[in-house]
Amino acid sequence: MHAFINNLINSDFSYMLFIAIILLSTKFLGLVTMKFRMPQVVGALIAGFILGPAVLNLVRDTDLISSLAEIGVIVLMFCAGLETDLNEMKKTGAASFVIALIGVLLPLAGGFGVAYFANSDPDLILHDVFIGIILTATSVSITVETLKELGKLNSHAGNAILGAAIIDDVLGIIGLTIVMSLADSSVSILIVLLKIIAFFIFAVIACYLFRKLYSKWTSRTEKDLRRYSITAFAFCLLLSFCAEFFFGVADITGAYIAGLAIAKTSKTEYVTKKFDTLSYLLLSPIFFASIGLKVNFSGMTSTIWIFAIVLTLVAIITKILGCGLGAKLFRFTTKESLQIGIGMISRGEVALIVASKGEKMGLMPPQYFGPVVLMVIVTTIITPVLLKIVFKDRRAGGGSAAFGKLA
Amino acid sequence: MHAFINNLINSDFSYMLFIAIILLSTKFLGLVTMKFRMPQVVGALIAGFILGPAVLNLVRDTDLISSLAEIGVIVLMFCAGLETDLNEMKKTGAASFVIALIGVLLPLAGGFGVAYFANSDPDLILHDVFIGIILTATSVSITVETLKELGKLNSHAGNAILGAAIIDDVLGIIGLTIVMSLADSSVSILIVLLKIIAFFIFAVIACYLFRKLYSKWTSRTEKDLRRYSITAFAFCLLLSFCAEFFFGVADITGAYIAGLAIAKTSKTEYVTKKFDTLSYLLLSPIFFASIGLKVNFSGMTSTIWIFAIVLTLVAIITKILGCGLGAKLFRFTTKESLQIGIGMISRGEVALIVASKGEKMGLMPPQYFGPVVLMVIVTTIITPVLLKIVFKDRRAGGGSAAFGKLA
Numbered sequence: 001m002h003a004f005i006n007n008l009i010n011s012d013f014s015y016m017l018f019i020a021i022i023l024l025s026t027k028f029l030g031l032v033t034m035k036f037r038m039p040q041v042v043g044a045l046i047a048g049f050i051l052g053p054a055v056l057n058l059v060r061d062t063d064l065i066s067s068l069a070e071i072g073v074i075v076l077m078f079c080a081g082l083e084t085d086l087n088e089m090k091k092t093g094a095a096s097f098v099i100a101l102i103g104v105l106l107p108l109a110g111g112f113g114v115a116y117f118a119n120s121d122p123d124l125i126l127h128d129v130f131i132g133i134i135l136t137a138t139s140v141s142i143t144v145e146t147l148k149e150l151g152k153l154n155s156h157a158g159n160a161i162l163g164a165a166i167i168d169d170v171l172g173i174i175g176l177t178i179v180m181s182l183a184d185s186s187v188s189i190l191i192v193l194l195k196i197i198a199f200f201i202f203a204v205i206a207c208y209l210f211r212k213l214y215s216k217w218t219s220r221t222e223k224d225l226r227r228y229s230i231t232a233f234a235f236c237l238l239l240s241f242c243a244e245f246f247f248g249v250a251d252i253t254g255a256y257i258a259g260l261a262i263a264k265t266s267k268t269e270y271v272t273k274k275f276d277t278l279s280y281l282l283l284s285p286i287f288f289a290s291i292g293l294k295v296n297f298s299g300m301t302s303t304i305w306i307f308a309i310v311l312t313l314v315a316i317i318t319k320i321l322g323c324g325l326g327a328k329l330f331r332f333t334t335k336e337s338l339q340i341g342i343g344m345i346s347r348g349e350v351a352l353i354v355a356s357k358g359e360k361m362g363l364m365p366p367q368y369f370g371p372v373v374l375m376v377i378v379t380t381i382i383t384p385v386l387l388k389i390v391f392k393d394r395r396a397g398g399g400s401a402a403f404g405k406l407a
Numbered sequence: 408m409h410a411f412i413n414n415l416i417n418s419d420f421s422y423m424l425f426i427a428i429i430l431l432s433t434k435f436l437g438l439v440t441m442k443f444r445m446p447q448v449v450g451a452l453i454a455g456f457i458l459g460p461a462v463l464n465l466v467r468d469t470d471l472i473s474s475l476a477e478i479g480v481i482v483l484m485f486c487a488g489l490e491t492d493l494n495e496m497k498k499t500g501a502a503s504f505v506i507a508l509i510g511v512l513l514p515l516a517g518g519f520g521v522a523y524f525a526n527s528d529p530d531l532i533l534h535d536v537f538i539g540i541i542l543t544a545t546s547v548s549i550t551v552e553t554l555k556e557l558g559k560l561n562s563h564a565g566n567a568i569l570g571a572a573i574i575d576d577v578l579g580i581i582g583l584t585i586v587m588s589l590a591d592s593s594v595s596i597l598i599v600l601l602k603i604i605a606f607f608i609f610a611v612i613a614c615y616l617f618r619k620l621y622s623k624w625t626s627r628t629e630k631d632l633r634r635y636s637i638t639a640f641a642f643c644l645l646l647s648f649c650a651e652f653f654f655g656v657a658d659i660t661g662a663y664i665a666g667l668a669i670a671k672t673s674k675t676e677y678v679t680k681k682f683d684t685l686s687y688l689l690l691s692p693i694f695f696a697s698i699g700l701k702v703n704f705s706g707m708t709s710t711i712w713i714f715a716i717v718l719t720l721v722a723i724i725t726k727i728l729g730c731g732l733g734a735k736l737f738r739f740t741t742k743e744s745l746q747i748g749i750g751m752i753s754r755g756e757v758a759l760i761v762a763s764k765g766e767k768m769g770l771m772p773p774q775y776f777g778p779v780v781l782m783v784i785v786t787t788i789i790t791p792v793l794l795k796i797v798f799k800d801r802r803a804g805g806g807s808a809a810f811g812k813l814a
Contacts, residue, residue, distance in 0.1 A: 008652070011651075011652055012651075013647075013648050013651040013652050013658065014648075015474060015478075016478075016481070016644040016645070016647050016648040016651075016658065017644070017645070017648045017652075019478075019641075019644055020640075020641040020642075020644035020645045020648065021641075023637050023640060023641045023644075024637070024638070024641045027633075027634055027637045027638075031634070063470060063471070064470070064471065064474045067422060067471045071422075071423075071426075074423070226434075226687055226688075227434055227438070229688055230430050230431070230434045230687070230688065230692075231431070231434070233427075233430060233688060233689075234426075234427040234428075234430045234431045235427075237423040237424070237426055237427035237430075238423070238424070238427045240420075240423050241420050241421075241423040241424045241427065244418075244419075244420040244423075245415070245418055245420050245424075251420065251423065274684050274688055275688075277681050277684045277685065277688075278684065278685055278688050278689060280633055280637070281633075281636055281637065281640060281681055281682075281684075281685050282640075282685060285637075
């Protein structure tokens with residue numbers, strides 16, 4: 001039986017089996033979590049967790065699955081951009097900046113503190129700072145998905161979260177770069193900062209030009225609309241690629257900005273629908289499941305478990321306090337401040353990417369990888385659950401989420 | 408400049424660039440070929456050819472591209488199944504069998520003949536038979552796509568082609584297995600034949616049960632339809648996986664049969680539309696481009712070029728004659744017989760897979776790989792062009808093709 005399953009999951013064709021299992025289990029558990037009044041994303045994450053090495057060890061996180069997950073998160077962020085109201089966002093711009101800033105500084109300090117107490121070697125202070133850096137980066141995709149399911153993506157708090165998450169991303173990159181440049185003389189802080197500024201200038205110009213041409217082109221005809229979706233997708237992928245390749249900025253930041261560029265044109269609704277289909281039918285189930293697939297608890301000692309639990313708690317509390325405080329300073333109500341703080345809790349693939357980069361550079365001991373993954377999983381699962389609670393109001397949920405309208 | 412491009416296409420992020428380039432170029436060249444009254448598929452194939460090692464060497468046929476292409480052809484065949492009228496197909500069943508049979512025997516003899524004349528060593532007669540085997544397998548996906556663009560998929564000739572292509576696939580597998588079993592004592596003809604029969608019994612039972620449950624389930628509600636598409640996709644992938652893994656039958660045969668199982672339910676139209684989107688927005692451009700990406704002419708001598716040209720001509724002529732003759736025997740009109748013969752010309756991924764299997768087993772000299780690829784490309788490009796000509800009638804084209812309705 002065991003040998004049979006091994007054959008099954010190691011054949012050249014197992015990717016079809018993997019995708020089929022992911023599609024069925026994420027949808028099924030999504031419907032189950034929905035029955036318990038939790039967002040379907042939670043079910044999808046749990047599905048990945050159960051299928052992966054932590055429980056059943058049935059589905060492998062192969063290169064194909066990772067790549068599809070990466071394309072999936074790009075499409076997810078692109079859709080978030082498409083649905084963003086830029087005018088509303090401008091209103092929350094300054095607030096978003098302060099929310100992001102305090103929401104980065106507090107987790108940085110918190111992560112440093114936890115690592116400092118766990119680590120007795122004073123020579124390794126940079127390692128402790130690195131753990132702090134890992135805690136800074138919010139992964140907004142889960143929140144976006146949940147807010148879409150709840151129909152709250154374009155609320156006042158929703159826009160503040162989106163804006164803050166973008167800025168948070170940039171602050172995280174700056175933080176990571178500073179630590180890496182202290183550890184490695186080949187990375188210069190100044191150059192990295194200049195690159196980030198250059199990216200935003202480049203993105204604004206590219207988006208301005210593209211939007212002008214695209215609006216003109218798409219307003220010409222109502223027939224043969226497929227070319228509009230294809231061109232939009234290509235633009236999104238190109239901007240994501242440029243962000244990573246030329247400027248060292250996260251691809252999802254590029255994808256989100258590309259979405260902003262195409263928001264509110266005459267064909268935006270049509271294009272958004274098509275990307276929703278692409279997302280829910282293949283890419284986003286794989287993305288959410290792949291996060292769960294990364295969890296592996298084998299080889300974690302009890303000390304490491306305690307470290308993991310404390311780190312996770314600190315990650316949650318510092319983000320709520322930091323972002324909530326930032327929101328409060330800008331006269332958001334207490335309820336909204338809590339919504340914003342909770343919306344920023346989840347750490348996803350960014351934290352994992354940062355951690356694996358740090359491990360490669362010798363900035364993070366390998367035994368800390370387990371705690372980081374646990375922190376990512378817990379914050380990711382807890383975010384939609386808490387969001388649902390704090391966004392609760394009279395109206396039943398709506399919106400067009402990648403995991404389906406609520407029945 | 409050269410170093411810069413090398414960096415560009417060898418980075419960790421180049422897959423975004425590749426996909427963007429493929430999407431833009433296949434669509435652009437598709438529109439160009441449409442201007443010249445050729446199907447858009449031809450443009451997509453040429454795009455791959457230009458991007459690949461044969462011309463620009465800009466886009467690599469990476470593992471991700473190959474996997475996406477494979478998922479793409481599965482979805483394409485699944486859609487073909489969804490749109491097939493089984494009652495119409497039953498009418499053409501016996502005809503399809505005879506068309507497939509003669510359409511396999513003639514190319515087999517022709518390929519053998521060409522290889523026999525090119526090859527002076529009488530001990531290598533099995534190698535010559537193998538070249539014949541490569542010529543047998545029709546790749547129906549290009550034809551399906553073209554017939555969809557022309558709105559002729561459900562015509563009398565269209566159904567005969569689809570049926571014949573399925574049977575042709577099975578005959579090709581049997582042929583391949585016979586040659587492989589003659590070369591390698593570990594493969595037994597009898598077992599392979601039994602496996603093929605077992606697959607069809609398994610598929611019929613699985614499809615019967617699934618269709619019963621699915622029809623009942625999907626007729627319950629008009630809300631939250633996403634689960635129906637997801638379940639349909641999972642069933643398609645599982646049947647494709649089972650075909651390959653347990654029975655050694657091509658995955659696309661499984662996908663097509665899965666499509667047949669879900670054809671003509673109350674939600675079929677909705678599901679088909681969703682898969683059309685998934686296909687045109689990501690998967691099918693990659694599939695068609697990836698065929699062109701495989702072409703590489705470096706290292707082909709003039710003798711090999713002559714062999715390639717003769718092989719290609721024989722591949723085209725024997726298929727038209729063989730299938731056309733089969734159709735004629737079943738009282739199709741001369742025009743329809745020609746349509747059917749031409750619809751069966753294209754050899755695609757199946758021929759390439761068979762050839763690379765043969766090369767691995769020592770049944771085909773490596774220098775013959777170039778000619779086989781050329782034969783695949785030419786037959787693939789020529790099929791939609793010729794189909795367009797022979798299907799020409801008063802009515803302008805219609806249908807919902809993966810490459811867009813004609814403007």
